[in-house]
Amino acid sequence: MAPILYKLPEAVPALLDALKASRTLFFDCEGVDLGTKGGSLTVMSFGTPRSPDDAHIVHVPPIGATALRPIFDLLESETIQKVVFDGRMDQCALFYGFDGVKLRNVVDLQIVDVKARRQTEPLGSEEQLERLVPYLTYREVMGDQANMYQHVHKLAGLVQAFVEHGLDAEVWEDAAELDLDKTRYRNWAKKDLSQDQLNYAATEIRLIRRLYAHFNKRELLSCEVCEASEKYGSLWIRDGLRQPSTFDEYRRHPLLPLGIIDGTAGYGFTHTCSGCKRSLTRACFSRSAWDKNGNCLVCRAVHLHTVRKAERLRHQYDSDHDDNYGYGWGYDGGSPGPEDGYAYYGSDLD
Numbered sequence: 001m002a003p004i005l006y007k008l009p010e011a012v013p014a015l016l017d018a019l020k021a022s023r024t025l026f027f028d029c030e031g032v033d034l035g036t037k038g039g040s041l042t043v044m045s046f047g048t049p050r051s052p053d054d055a056h057i058v059h060v061p062p063i064g065a066t067a068l069r070p071i072f073d074l075l076e077s078e079t080i081q082k083v084v085f086d087g088r089m090d091q092c093a094l095f096y097g098f099d100g101v102k103l104r105n106v107v108d109l110q111i112v113d114v115k116a117r118r119q120t121e122p123l124g125s126e127e128q129l130e131r132l133v134p135y136l137t138y139r140e141v142m143g144d145q146a147n148m149y150q151h152v153h154k155l156a157g158l159v160q161a162f163v164e165h166g167l168d169a170e171v172w173e174d175a176a177e178l179d180l181d182k183t184r185y186r187n188w189a190k191k192d193l194s195q196d197q198l199n200y201a202a203t204e205i206r207l208i209r210r211l212y213a214h215f216n217k218r219e220l221l222s223c224e225v226c227e228a229s230e231k232y233g234s235l236w237i238r239d240g241l242r243q244p245s246t247f248d249e250y251r252r253h254p255l256l257p258l259g260i261i262d263g264t265a266g267y268g269f270t271h272t273c274s275g276c277k278r279s280l281t282r283a284c285f286s287r288s289a290w291d292k293n294g295n296c297l298v299c300r301a302v303h304l305h306t307v308r309k310a311e312r313l314r315h316q317y318d319s320d321h322d323d324n325y326g327y328g329w330g331y332d333g334g335s336p337g338p339e340d341g342y343a344y345y346g347s348d349l350d
């Protein structure tokens with residue numbers, strides 16, 4: 001896939017010409033601490049089904065918000081579908097950094113991935129629960145309290161999802177190779193983007209395009225998935241919740257927040273979780289947490305992980321190969337986390 005770079009305001013009409021006729025846009029962002037308070041958005045990447053060999057890479061700072069307005073209009077269009085993989089921090093970067101730009105008509109493939117697993121991993125099945133190990137201990141997840149985890153889902157990174165769905169090995173091998181030497185492309189604040197960075201951004205678009213085609217063929221892109229994608233992408237720009245900070249225990253973790261899919265997404269009386277501060281229904285809490293206004297089941301798991309990790313560090317023993325944020329193997333997703341990446345080898349997010 002050939003990256004086409006746009007880095008001057010004068011290039012925006014050509015970019016618009018390349019994108020505006022497409023009813024579907026593959027979209028991804030790169031930046032420094034993307035979407036978090038004090039972070040910055042430096043690259044927007046686009047692809048279209050009409051020209052699958054092209055990735056349009058937009059270097060945002062030298063173009064500026066004013067010239068990019070027609071491109072933001074495409075992102076805000078209800079008639080053009082945007083396909084992303086974990087668009088939460090992309091949405092935060094656009095909303096908080098560019099005067100409230102909102103992604104509309106979105107399909108988030110990270111949500112589709114969790115839904116797609118259902119065919120082989122029913123809710124509460126051993127296969128579903130085992131994904132939470134080693135984020136939580138095997139004993140915790142499979143023990144007496146196993147029923148508390150049926151709505152707690154471990155998110156997969158883009159490359160991991162790609163591999164698990166059996167998609168073309170050469171594509172993810174390229175991605176994994178790029179991930180091996182992150183120093184080549186990690187500095188998204190650079191004045192000029194390197195060829196490695198352009199290739200990296202183009203590879204992400206290529207992965208998103210292929211995964212989308214795969215899910216589309218399997219008829220997994222339902223209205224329900226679109227509704228869940230909308231809720232997921234806008235998590236941190238609504239309900240009066242503040243923008244995530246670089247370190248935010250209850251928002252920067254590899255578990256799917258509750259209230260997005262399945263039985264936790266219903267309506268009814270709510271309590272505010274003392275961890276993530278979101279208003280959630282009864283299905284999102286244990287009985288005692290509901291009674292005492294405590295943590296939702298996901299924040300409970302996040303807190304447990306943090307406590308266990310601190311205990312292990314105190315004993316100078318870390319057996320689960322986690323990074324400092326606890327993402328473990330294969331979480332990337334292009335959003336909340338210490339850095340961007342494919343994460344196939346255990347790194348993560350941007």
Ligand SMILES: [Zn+2]
Binds near residue numbers: 250274297298299
């Ligand atoms: Zn919570």
